Amino acid sequence: MNTAKVDSGALDEGAPAEPEELPLAAGFPAPTREGWAALVDEVVRKAGRLGADAEPGAGVDQLCWSTPDGITMRPLYTADDARDDTAGVPGAAPFVRGSRPNGPAPDGWDVRQRHAEPDAEAANAAVIADLENGVTSVWLAVGTGGVPVADIPAALDGVLLDLAPVVLDASGDAADAELAAAEAFLALAADRGVAPDALLGTLGLDPVGRRARTGTGPDVAAVVPLARRVAAEFPQVRAVVVDALPVHLAGASDAQELGWSLAAGVAYLRELTGAGLDVPGAARLLEFRYAATAEQFPTIAKLRAARRLWSRVTEACGAPVPQAQHAVCSPAMLTRRDSYVNLLRGTVAGFAAGVGGADAVTVAPFDAAIGAPEGFSRRIARNTQSLLVQEAHAARVIDPAGGSWLVESLTAELATAAWAFLQEIEAAGGAVAALDAGLVAERVGEVRERRRTAAARRKAPITGVSEFADLAEPAVTRRALPEPPAGGLPRYRPAEPYEAFRDRSDAMLAETGARPRAFLATLGPLAAYTVRAGFARNLLQAGGIEAPDAGPTETAAEVAEAFREAGTPVAVLCSTDALYGERGAETVAALRDAGARYVLLAGKAGVEEVDGHMAAGGDALAVIGSVYEAIDMALEVSA
Numbered sequence: 001m002n003t004a005k006v007d008s009g010a011l012d013e014g015a016p017a018e019p020e021e022l023p024l025a026a027g028f029p030a031p032t033r034e035g036w037a038a039l040v041d042e043v044v045r046k047a048g049r050l051g052a053d054a055e056p057g058a059g060v061d062q063l064c065w066s067t068p069d070g071i072t073m074r075p076l077y078t079a080d081d082a083r084d085d086t087a088g089v090p091g092a093a094p095f096v097r098g099s100r101p102n103g104p105a106p107d108g109w110d111v112r113q114r115h116a117e118p119d120a121e122a123a124n125a126a127v128i129a130d131l132e133n134g135v136t137s138v139w140l141a142v143g144t145g146g147v148p149v150a151d152i153p154a155a156l157d158g159v160l161l162d163l164a165p166v167v168l169d170a171s172g173d174a175a176d177a178e179l180a181a182a183e184a185f186l187a188l189a190a191d192r193g194v195a196p197d198a199l200l201g202t203l204g205l206d207p208v209g210r211r212a213r214t215g216t217g218p219d220v221a222a223v224v225p226l227a228r229r230v231a232a233e234f235p236q237v238r239a240v241v242v243d244a245l246p247v248h249l250a251g252a253s254d255a256q257e258l259g260w261s262l263a264a265g266v267a268y269l270r271e272l273t274g275a276g277l278d279v280p281g282a283a284r285l286l287e288f289r290y291a292a293t294a295e296q297f298p299t300i301a302k303l304r305a306a307r308r309l310w311s312r313v314t315e316a317c318g319a320p321v322p323q324a325q326h327a328v329c330s331p332a333m334l335t336r337r338d339s340y341v342n343l344l345r346g347t348v349a350g351f352a353a354g355v356g357g358a359d360a361v362t363v364a365p366f367d368a369a370i371g372a373p374e375g376f377s378r379r380i381a382r383n384t385q386s387l388l389v390q391e392a393h394a395a396r397v398i399d400p401a402g403g404s405w406l407v408e409s410l411t412a413e414l415a416t417a418a419w420a421f422l423q424e425i426e427a428a429g430g431a432v433a434a435l436d437a438g439l440v441a442e443r444v445g446e447v448r449e450r451r452r453t454a455a456a457r458r459k460a461p462i463t464g465v466s467e468f469a470d471l472a473e474p475a476v477t478r479r480a481l482p483e484p485p486a487g488g489l490p491r492y493r494p495a496e497p498y499e500a501f502r503d504r505s506d507a508m509l510a511e512t513g514a515r516p517r518a519f520l521a522t523l524g525p526l527a528a529y530t531v532r533a534g535f536a537r538n539l540l541q542a543g544g545i546e547a548p549d550a551g552p553t554e555t556a557a558e559v560a561e562a563f564r565e566a567g568t569p570v571a572v573l574c575s576t577d578a579l580y581g582e583r584g585a586e587t588v589a590a591l592r593d594a595g596a597r598y599v600l601l602a603g604k605a606g607v608e609e610v611d612g613h614m615a616a617g618g619d620a621l622a623v624i625g626s627v628y629e630a631i632d633m634a635l636e637v638s639a
Contacts (some may be wrong), residue, residue: 505544
């Protein structure tokens with residue numbers, strides 16, 4: 001943009017008159033896309049990724065990448081990439097820019113904290129502490145992993161049910177627990193004299209989500225009796241949760257998560273309207289739950305696309321209806337190792353969820369992947385949102401990403417891909433039929449395998465886990481949580497394979513007093529090996545493997561002598577390709593004479609005498625596994 005509006009009324013009286021518009025780029029030539037592409041070509045060509053005879057602008061293609069949905073992400077977006085004019089205005093169909101005409105409520109979005117505590121007294125203390133310090137609604141686990149249904153009154157003692165919405169979650173318990181918890185909550189409100197039209201909350205009924213988690217569950221029609229009662233008596237209570245997290249946690253792409261949620265929402269709409277409710281009345285009973293990740297722009301676009309898609313679904317049913325959204329910090333992105341990095345992930349996810357227009361946002365405590373969160377971690381989680389809302393004022397701007405060519409383009413492309421997945425599910429008979437037939441598992445499994453490959457090859461790096469692991473990191477321990485229900489879609493967390501190796505390293509340290517080691521056979525001066533040695537050490541430490549090095553060396557004999565003192569059967573040769581060609585073979589031979597049973601080479605050079613290579617883009621998990629195998633074999637021989 002080359003001009004800026006000037007508020008002349010804000011100028012001091014007597015100041016020189018200013019023009020209505022200031023040319024901010026005066027004196028500079030107007031930039032063109034072609035000129036920018038030419039500059040990109042120069043940089044990419046210098047990096048050796050573009051030939052001299054390449055077509056003009058070919059370098060831009062080198063900077064593009066594809067999402068799990070096959071959407072091409074470009075390095076530069078312009079108005080030509082976002083010509084979609086269907087975003088509308090806030091509060092009006094298709095609700096892309098938000099469900100409310102004036103944006104979030106005056107105090108920002110709903111700050112929702114999850115509580116999964118079996119002891120009712122402890123749960124109540126935590127709930128009250130949260131509500132007194134910035135949380136505005138409670139997400140309460142009931143049954144397995146949470147308070148028993150009979151203890152709901154004790155857990156909510158002192159909670160004003162007409163002021164703080166309570167969202168029930170009995171998904172970890174028996175199939176009838178959701179109905180029992182809902183009935184207990186409504187009875188509690190009646191006992192406390194809360195007027196039906198003043199009661200707030202969500203009852204958490206979700207048989208479709210239960211089937212996705214466990215492979216079994218009641219029919220969708222099970223929600224109808226209670227949902228009809230809620231529709232008639234409790235105008236501010238939602239009965240049903242359309243939970244996309246089970247699909248997300250199985251490794252689904254953003255479009256698959258969206259398409260699945262639409263199919264599940266349609267299943268509920270069919271049942272509720274078939275029971276006599278009109279479309280707006282049935283849709284009002286639903287709350288959609290989506291994952292928010294540390295990929296902020298995809299998260300923003302996903303939430304915007306979700307509202308657009310649901311508006312289209314309800315419009316096709318007779319009347320466009322806004323979507324109630326609850327965005328949850330993705331459990332899949334959290335790590336057990338270097339868990340304080342989760343603070344950054346949660347902050348970005350919470351920001352993206354709020355900016356994306358979610359009605360309610362849950363930021364997970366940083367230790368949620370380890371076990372039961374403690375008071376400190378819950379405090380940090382709620383304060384994260386308080387800072388976003390009260391200090392950063394992220395909720396004061398309506399749809400702040402609106403108009404961004406990247407976000408508008410990604411919103412439209414996600415919506416298109418999600419609609420295609422919805423159609424595939426509907427063609428299979430709907431959400432439940434597609435689950436039972438294995439269609440959802442198959443499609444999501446394809447994406448999950450691509451995610452596994454990206455994590456293994458560190459193309460999707462995990463800070464503190466697959467990259468920059470700290471072996472001296474103090475362990476964070478928490479009370480263990482119950483295992484999630486068996487059956488249904490699998491649960492996938494990219495950090496788990498690396499964390500398993502770290503656990504193995506800890507066990508070896510506890511048993512023997514030393515961690516597994518791989519010796520870095522650094523060949524030549526510091527400048528020759530430092531880059532590859534750093535790469536090798538970073539990779540090995542991701543698996544809990546220490547990596548001492550030889551330091552600057554002149555001869556293969558010096559490398560071999562340093563290896564003898566390292567106390568490991570594994571060596572990794574680190575140097576330049578030139579030195580590999582000159583002294584690689586003799587150094588490997590010297591290492592083998594010194595007792596090396598397994599020799600790797602950092603890089604892709606052709607030294608035939610080595611047992612394998614480690615290089616950028618290679619399978620890091622496979623390399624780490626091979627090192628452990630070599631160490632185990634050496635231990636067996638020595639025993």
